[in-house]
Amino acid sequence: MAGKVLLTLNVNGEQYEVAVPVHKTLLEVLREDMGLIGTKHGCELGECGTCTLLVDGRPVLSCLALPIELQGCDIVTVEGMASGGRLHPLQQAFAELGAAQCGYCTPGILLSAQALLAEVPKPTRQQIRAALAGNLCRCTGYTKILDAVELAALRTDGAADVAEATR
Amino acid sequence: MYPAQFDYHTPSSIQEAISLLTRLKDDAKLLAGGHSLVPMMKLRLAQPKHLIDLRKVPGLSGIKEQGGAIAIGALTTHYQVESSALLKQKCPILPETAAQIGDPQVRNMGTIGGSVAHADPAADYPAAVVALGAELVAEGPKGRRAIKADDFFKGLLTTAIQPDEILVEIRFPSWPAGTGMSYMKFPHPASRFAVVGVAAVVTVDGKGACSKAGVGITGAGTKAVRAKGVEAALAGKTLDAATIQAAAEKAADGVDVQDDPLQGSVEYKTHLLKVYCRRALEAALARAKK
Ligand SMILES: Cc1cc2nc3c(=O)[nH]c(=O)nc-3n(C[C@H](O)[C@H](O)[C@H](O)COP(=O)(O)OP(=O)(O)OC[C@H]3O[C@@H](n4cnc5c(N)ncnc54)[C@H](O)[C@@H]3O)c2cc1C
Numbered sequence A: 001m002a003g004k005v006l007l008t009l010n011v012n013g014e015q016y017e018v019a020v021p022v023h024k025t026l027l028e029v030l031r032e033d034m035g036l037i038g039t040k041h042g043c044e045l046g047e048c049g050t051c052t053l054l055v056d057g058r059p060v061l062s063c064l065a066l067p068i069e070l071q072g073c074d075i076v077t078v079e080g081m082a083s084g085g086r087l088h089p090l091q092q093a094f095a096e097l098g099a100a101q102c103g104y105c106t107p108g109i110l111l112s113a114q115a116l117l118a119e120v121p122k123p124t125r126q127q128i129r130a131a132l133a134g135n136l137c138r139c140t141g142y143t144k145i146l147d148a149v150e151l152a153a154l155r156t157d158g159a160a161d162v163a164e165a166t167r
Numbered sequence B: 001m002y003p004a005q006f007d008y009h010t011p012s013s014i015q016e017a018i019s020l021l022t023r024l025k026d027d028a029k030l031l032a033g034g035h036s037l038v039p040m041m042k043l044r045l046a047q048p049k050h051l052i053d054l055r056k057v058p059g060l061s062g063i064k065e066q067g068g069a070i071a072i073g074a075l076t077t078h079y080q081v082e083s084s085a086l087l088k089q090k091c092p093i094l095p096e097t098a099a100q101i102g103d104p105q106v107r108n109m110g111t112i113g114g115s116v117a118h119a120d121p122a123a124d125y126p127a128a129v130v131a132l133g134a135e136l137v138a139e140g141p142k143g144r145r146a147i148k149a150d151d152f153f154k155g156l157l158t159t160a161i162q163p164d165e166i167l168v169e170i171r172f173p174s175w176p177a178g179t180g181m182s183y184m185k186f187p188h189p190a191s192r193f194a195v196v197g198v199a200a201v202v203t204v205d206g207k208g209a210c211s212k213a214g215v216g217i218t219g220a221g222t223k224a225v226r227a228k229g230v231e232a233a234l235a236g237k238t239l240d241a242a243t244i245q246a247a248a249e250k251a252a253d254g255v256d257v258q259d260d261p262l263q264g265s266v267e268y269k270t271h272l273l274k275v276y277c278r279r280a281l282e283a284a285l286a287r288a289k290k
């Protein structure tokens, strides 16, 4: 039976109804059926982290997740980070410090970092490294990424004001 | 990249999951965190016609204390183990092990039951499961049975769980006062799986002699095993540096160390086993004395 299933997914605070084959992963459903192409395809086997998004606040690999299991969960993709036309403090810091080169790894790294800052607002460099251990970057050499997460953390006392302050 | 097509089932009880397994037999696979199974399905190394998702089955997840022992539900994620206050206090080797698995994304989805049922030779948990002398509780059409860790890992990706059984829980017995435990792993630099991993649990009595020891080995061979030679070399002895060194020399005895172009030669892994065994014993002993 290869029919489609009707799923209700909560992505970036909005409810979406999609009819998809059950064997498609969340990564493919987001990109192909929902038009949310911020989440990137990499290895597609769980190794590179570029497909990372947040499920109930925790980083998860969308290339290994079946959307049918995630109905009722809060899913956040990179498209959900900016609010009201303002970049998230992490996005702002990445842009300022040149922490993205080709940018392919960036959505996944931003979301892993967002989950870290939600749990540990002022992380050490070691904690940042551990939180980003599952996200590979082939361009930057990581130093600027670590710097940018630190900068965002430094600026984030009341996350909402930061985008304002850094304008 | 998609897995091949399958029918998806979400049983709402263990009994329903077992009757699905019994009915669908070899055409079905159980799905836990999907972090070993989904990659295998994408690579067509597994092509189940039916997936039975265990994640919505009540009663399969969680960590509880029962008469001194600790019971961990099969569907408990690596992250839940890593962050459990109860385990950090009562059985710290389990959070220590969980924290060394893969990366945060893998730990958020992967489950302890999926890891031991899959029995990857380079998986981390099996070393601690063997060292602590855990019991693995499987449930099938005939009811529940407890399988001793020493009888559980049968070979490469093979365990004592029968095709119509589900691993429901892992029980870790309590160890006496004066016990220290440690898991030491040499992670593969790319995959983070264990090239070798050694779990050491030692109990020292009032006079500083070793009254009980459990040592489990993973990574080097085709399955996790108990390092009987190491345990025998510790029994009853005062654990000074020379005794620990001599015991660690026996770490590879009885391990079917595999030659692997990506993971290392037999000689290399044998050497690593001895070094990591010594380090794990030293750390366990330091904690036992605290
Ligand atoms: C990038 C990456 C890195 C990793 N690094 C490590 C590492 O460093 N160390 C490590 O130990 N592991 C590592 N893993 C593996 C990870 O821990 C897996 O989560 C784990 O091996 C399987 O657990 P799961 O819950 O995902 O199981 P699944 O993938 O859902 O299932 C695995 C197998 O077990 C069976 N199964 C699952 N649950 C049960 C049950 N309750 N009863 C009976 N059978 C069951 C399934 O049918 C399937 O055959 C890594 C995985 C990835 C993707």
Ligand code: FES
Pocket: A040, A041, A042, A043, A044, A045, A046, A047, A048, A049, A050, A051, A052, A061, A062, A063, A064
């Ligand atoms: S695409 Fe998911 S981890 Fe690489």
Ligand code: FES
Pocket: A099, A100, A101, A102, A103, A104, A105, A106, A136, A137, A138, A139, A140
């Ligand atoms: S910026 Fe190119 S992969 Fe990270």
